[in-house]
Amino acid sequence: MAFGLLSDRAFAGGRRIVLFIAGIGSALCSLAMAGIGPGSSPWLLAALALTFGFVGIGWNGVQHTLMAELAGARTAGTAVGLGLAVSSLGVTLGPPAFGWLVERVGGYRLPWVSLAASMGLALVLLGFVREGRRADR
Structure with a gap:
């Protein structure tokens, strides 16, 4: 809700x-997690x-709104449905892949850095998205 208000207002x-x-913010948090050690303060972790x-997590509503706006009224449902399917695939496969990488490399630093890098790639792809001008904005 906060990101929606930020977007609109x-x-x-x-x-x-x-x-x-x-x-x-997500990439920076991932990098911060990569740098945290076992003796970190519980307050810092919280x-x-x-x-x-x-x-x-708070960006989902804005993502769905953007997909619907880009697709237009006739295909908004299809666009949002496809976006949800892709997001759900990431939510389903991401945690086991993260855990596999933790076991493979014997620690958490690389998995967190990899998560930050994947967010960086997503941001590069987002850079190619062009929002249309709307009279109601």
């Missing part, structure tokens, strides 16, 4: 900028988990 309906903010949860 602070960025005049701009969706991409909010997705960039969430993506950069603050990082809260921040990561906010930026890592």
